[in-house]
Amino acid sequence: MTTVFGVPLPAILGQLMLGLVNGSFYALLSLGLAVIFGLMGVVNFARGAFYMLGAFAAYVGLQFLGVNYWCALILAPLAVGLLGIAVERLFLRHLYQLDPLYGLLLTFGIALIIEGIMRGLFGASGKSYPVPPLLQGGFNLGFMVLPIYRAWVVLASLTVCGITWFLIERTRLGATLRAATENARLVQAFGINVPLLVMSTYGAGVALAALAGVLAAPVVQVSPLMGSSLVIVVFAVVVIGGMGSILGAVVSGLVLGLIEGLTKVVYPEASNIVVFVIMAVVLIWRPTGLFGKE
């Protein structure tokens, strides 16, 4: 067995593979956050809660409404996205003129409410969500068996990230969005309904989180607490990548997932903190993040 630094190669490759899976998750989740912050200046603390709602929507759909996984992939983000729009309309809209900290605190409170309701309804332990039959089984890669489902997660996440990046950076819609953040009044003067744009952006960002939730459901067990543990890591990812940069979020998400995987092989206890250490270092050295523009 070949070894690298005394660790067998299959082990490293295996953890890297897993790291890639996790990384694509982080990328997908931080994408929405970067979109919302970059375009609206709002830090959405409720991200984790919407992610969790997406997973629960899929679970409830399966258990009580007979909605299968594939439909859930579309329906759950839609449903949760609508909820996100409601939140924006009713609450966030009034806080834009104020210090962005208020927006952060509000989303923090909303996250608490959502998490509390789910915990009250479903208890704190996880509910299991089965892997859809089409995606069961695994590829034998030699150094490990990679479950097909995880490969699908990587594929789906990267595709969605790619599409989103393209939409924002390369289409007219994206250009309008970007212009609206720089100078809303001017854009409005051109006849574009800025509040509507903002609202739909927020909804889209939320829907992205919910999508990640549905993708995650078969892997991590649907539980009310699933969002809160992830949220902090995702924030770190976005800060490292640069708060407004879509590309930054995706790239750092992937890279961090890989680094986390590597750490698990070399120094497992540190795998939890490696993201934060990197974040601290990046913030000291390059405060706007690796790809940030500010």
Added chain:
Amino acid sequence: MRAQIAVYAALAILALAAPFLGLYPVFLMKLLCFAMFACAFNLLLGYTKMLSFGHAAYFGSSAYVTGWLVTARGWGTIEAILAGVALATLLGLVIGAIAVRRQGIYFAMITLALSQLVFFVCLQAQFTGGENGLQGISRGSIFGIIALGADRTMYYFVLAVFVAVYLLIRRIVHSPFGQVLNAIRANEPRAVSLGYKVDRYKLLAFVLSASLAGLAGSLKALVLGFVTLSDVSQGTSGEVILMTLLGGSGTFLGPVVGANVVVALQEYLSDVVGAWVSVIIGAIFVICVMTFRRGFVGEIQGRFARGAGKL
């Protein structure tokens, strides 16, 4: 002015008589510790507008150090408390030095991430007992003279420390140092142009806040007899933000009232409604952010702004 004195007098009588009114002393002490924590946090949020998202790091690590020194090393109570505060101060200095250079959201994110680091260190370190926490911390005595085992005695000790901290915070805010902080909060660029080394002032405020938070943590370890990971967790950091905002940042009594409300709600509602407590607290929080932006005490103060002194 008269109204202010009357309110304080009423509170003082209540506080002194509380154990004799049949109120559970351990619960009251828990309240005092968290009120202290919230006041310390408010020093940062209310008077310098820096929102630290990881204040539990100082509260909890100080608690761990005190608890460990008492149980594993047999240190005296007062010495252990001081050691805990020293650690919290040091931690505040290190984290503050990194964080203070940035503002607003970035500041919050840095404090968040670094406190997570502290959390994981506590999780891994042997002496903290990891998930099991530190148990059976005895209260010892004050320099071997006054034993603190009895709930009532401990209560008066904690009350005394609380009053001292409260007065200290008032003193800091009204001092020349506090005036500069006020200026920085009102208009930072102008303060800079006036020649003030703004970062130094902010750092000092941060360190002070961290030390006092540590003091609250050490006391809590002794009052309840244990320290667990939840004391350094994200949840506790979030709670202290809640308490301060609910009560009203920028007032003195605000954090105290906020702490009372949150701790009391958790204590009495969790028996009845279990997980729904966080929904209720979250809802109150959202209402506060949307409407009562100044918190309970801030609102009350605002309504009666003509005449009455600052509470």
Added chain:
Amino acid sequence: MLKPGITALCALLSLYTSAQAAAAADQIVIGDIDDLSGVYADVQGQGGIEAVYMAIADSGGTVLGKKVIVLSVDHQNKPDIGASKFREWADQNGLNMLIGGSNTGVSIAMAKVAAVKKVPFFAIGAGGASLTGADCTAYTVHYAYDTTALGNGTASAIVKQGGKSWFFITADYAFGTQLQEAATRVVIANGGKVLGAVRAPLGTTDYSSFLLQAQASGAQVLGLANAGTDFSNSLKGANEFGLTKSMTPAALLAFISDIHSLTLQTAQGLYLTTAWYWDLNDETRTFAKRFFAKMHREPTMTQAAYYSAALQYLSAVKAVGSTDADLVMAHLKQTKINDMFTKNGYVRADGLMVHTMYVMQVKTPAESKYPWDYYKVIKVMSGEEADGSQPDPACVLAKK
């Protein structure tokens, strides 16, 4: 300023005082502090509370002329909540006996309170053997099972079948560590070796990276030193990653509720050690039927233990004529335990309730003839075989 201030203060005061429950002297108060919503909720949880009510009913509802009531709270697997509630109930609500725990870390914290407040604590569900070792107290009775018995049962069976090299995935708190230690001792004593171990935080749902490490070690046996949903998730993950083809999973602690949620398809062939099984004999079946009528699932061994512990406590109180903790504990340590849970069990000097343990194997789907027909008995271990005949030397009470 004055009026609103004082009104607010009054409101706060009333909030505090209103919840002061009257500590009635004419009641016997049994407390249940447990994990009611987390990883262990299905194993004990509400079912445990139901079992206590059944025991109270079977004792006549009143003992020594006093009504027996039950207080319950969810400790959410947090030692601070468990210990504070216990202390509060002892101080404010006249608690006479505490039952429950589930989580070893929380139970250790509560045992310490039991010693200070002198309230008998029947630790059920928590496995850590240190509860009758280094953490023992004069008021703790460790019922149902402990990590020593699990090691002697399951680990021994697997090693003797040829599983010599082990890799552990351990829940990172007192229970997991003690279970790993117990199993390791047995493995080494039988000529095996431990190739490695990794710790997973309580409540981990995605075991993929730990499972990969296990695979990389090349061990024959995957020792799962965890329980509840941790156990089901790690086993499911092992299946997903194809580990079960090359390694034998060792379920060091599994309950019938886990097997039920995993389904026989996934769990078949697993060895596990248990103190009780609903289908053992007529007495157990009668109890199970009553339980099933209320909870719509068969009772786990710990839920049966709740029933037995409450029953035995109440009969001890009747025999002694008072709820005095010292008298009751002395009586418990001198009497044999004989009920549907176990025959000829006894409470040892260090607080362990020594009784028969069974090594079971999970049936294949073909072998199972009716719902919940999951186990076949492989070995019956006497209490002494499972836990040794001497009190744990680490316990201060063991030194006579």
